[in-house]
Amino acid sequence: SQQGEEDPQALSIQEGENATMNCSYKTSINNLQWYRQNSGRGLVHLILIRSNEREKHSGRLRVTLDTSKKSSSLLITASRAADTASYFCATDGTGFQKLVFGTGTRLLVSP
Amino acid sequence: ETGVTQSPTHLIKTRGQQVTLRCSSQSGHNTVSWYQQALGQGPQFIFQYYREEENGRGNFPPRFSGLQFPNYSSELNVNALELDDSALYLCASSSEMGNSPLHFGNGTRLTVT
Numbered sequence: 001s002q003q004g005e006e007d008p009q010a011l012s013i014q015e016g017e018n019a020t021m022n023c024s025y026k027t028s029i030n031n032l033q034w035y036r037q038n039s040g041r042g043l044v045h046l047i048l049i050r051s052n053e054r055e056k057h058s059g060r061l062r063v064t065l066d067t068s069k070k071s072s073s074l075l076i077t078a079s080r081a082a083d084t085a086s087y088f089c090a091t092d093g094t095g096f097q098k099l100v101f102g103t104g105t106r107l108l109v110s111p
Numbered sequence: 112e113t114g115v116t117q118s119p120t121h122l123i124k125t126r127g128q129q130v131t132l133r134c135s136s137q138s139g140h141n142t143v144s145w146y147q148q149a150l151g152q153g154p155q156f157i158f159q160y161y162r163e164e165e166n167g168r169g170n171f172p173p174r175f176s177g178l179q180f181p182n183y184s185s186e187l188n189v190n191a192l193e194l195d196d197s198a199l200y201l202c203a204s205s206s207e208m209g210n211s212p213l214h215f216g217n218g219t220r221l222t223v224t
Contacts, residue, residue, distance in 0.1 A: 097144065097211070104153050
């Protein structure tokens, strides 16, 4: 069973708009990570945020973490058509590098 | 630097058969994990190997087994295939350093008929 739930399940926006995805999880964590997957291929690591961090930036990505609410959000600013993919949050609550993935958000960015 | 490679890319098997999937980890990585991803779902952890020993297992039956070799490449074996085993099987390698991310291969798409 999946530990995490992502919201929304699907998101459709225009190029240049911002995209926000949310993730909730169930157990305590050491870190939370976000991955991207293009149409059934392998996952690509985007960003990792430690449990003692509240916000982290990487290029056009901004991740927040609220451990009291067991939730995280991923913001992609100024989205591009190439950002079209599925995005997953993953936590290590069951052990070091034994990740538990959420159900994913499918993002469609139209030109 | 060589990334994670998996073979084959696609495979069709019949219920009851056995299958072996292969993974070459990224150079410098000594930990390999396997995940199963059903259509429309997130990946689920099967097991992890560290220095040739199983180092944790998810909620999968014993007919899912694995190996890691001295060069850190790995195999996933599934016996007595069932229709529900149809999925994308992903291999991921990582170093043992704390908080290091997983590097995934492109997966093997297994279809059981």
